[in-house]
Each structure stands twice: as structure tokens, then as C-alpha cells.
Amino acid sequence: MINKNFLAKIKKDLETYQAERNQIINSSRDILQAAKSAIFALHAGKQKEAEKFLQAAEAVIERLNKSYNKNNRLRFEGSYKAGLEEYVEAKTFFMFVAGKTLDKLPIESIGPEEYINGLTDLTGELVRQAVLQATKGNYKVLENYRSFTEEIVGFMLNLYLTGSSRQKFDDAKRNLKRLEQIIYEVKLRG
Numbered sequence: 001m002i003n004k005n006f007l008a009k010i011k012k013d014l015e016t017y018q019a020e021r022n023q024i025i026n027s028s029r030d031i032l033q034a035a036k037s038a039i040f041a042l043h044a045g046k047q048k049e050a051e052k053f054l055q056a057a058e059a060v061i062e063r064l065n066k067s068y069n070k071n072n073r074l075r076f077e078g079s080y081k082a083g084l085e086e087y088v089e090a091k092t093f094f095m096f097v098a099g100k101t102l103d104k105l106p107i108e109s110i111g112p113e114e115y116i117n118g119l120t121d122l123t124g125e126l127v128r129q130a131v132l133q134a135t136k137g138n139y140k141v142l143e144n145y146r147s148f149t150e151e152i153v154g155f156m157l158n159l160y161l162t163g164s165s166r167q168k169f170d171d172a173k174r175n176l177k178r179l180e181q182i183i184y185e186v187k188l189r190g
Helices: 004-043 046-070 070-076 078-097 112-135 139-158 164-190
Strands: none
Touching: 004 046, 004 078, 004 112, 046 078, 046 112, 070 078, 078 112, 112 139, 139 164
């Protein structure tokens, strides 16, 4: 014999979880899209526009944290973590372009994995930016991109990374080599 009220509670809890998960997934898409738009705007040299996209992402993150982060609920949602990684990438790229010191972001639900993955993805944006700057003849900034990327890679060399973080770290090392290659080619051409 099974207590029917017990089964009804399990069903209700599962339905609540699934409804919340769907809302988190949908909102996480908004974070991801706003962060991607901010990155695109930064590559186009539109910092004010990028800042607005970042503020939009931050508003969604704040709303999700208020609504769903009881007992670290959001830490286990893959779509939310992906949105945070993209936000970290966009926000740190914004900070780099603005000449600010990279520091902890004011969002408590960002964990070490989101920081690591966002920073490794940032190195790819720095390669894209280096190519853009090199084609414009602005060679002086290239060493700054390389140096910053080297600092990120140097920090991560001391970490034990697995899974997607390890793959992204390998990408960051390749991005450092690309930046070194860009600088080498620019110097060869004089």
C-alpha cells in the first residue's frame, strides 16, 4: 500500500521543478543573447551599446537569482551556467577594452567553472580583436592582447582542469600561439 498524498506531493514537486526549469532555460537564452550582442558591439567599437546589452543580461541574472537561487538551485542548470559563461566572457571583454582591471564580478552565482570557461573564451575574442586591429594598422595594442592572454594561460597552467574547462584551456593556449603568430608576422612586414 502506498500513501496517495505522498505520490501526489512527488508529482507536484516534479511539475514545479519542470516549470521552473523551463523558465530558467528561457531566461538563460536572454542572458546568452545579450552577452553575444555585447561582444559583437565591442568588436564594432560600440562600447555604450555593449554596456546596455550587459545591463540587460545583468537584469535577467538578478531576476533569476531572486526567483530561483534558493539552495543554489541555479548551480545545476546547464543553460544558466552557459549563459553565465557567455556573460563572463562579454563582461571581461568589456573591462579589457575599457582598460579596467579584471576582478570578481558582482554576481554571487558565478562559480569558478563559469569564470574559467568565460576567461578562456575571452582569449578567442582577443584574437579576433587583434586581427581587426592589425588590419587597421594599429599594431601597438597587439602586445597588450598577447600579454593579457599569456596571463590568463599562465594562471590556468596551475589548475587541474577537466572536461569542457580543459578543452577550453587548450583553446586558450592555441589562441596565445595565434597572437604570437600575428605579432611575428606584423614584425616581419615592418
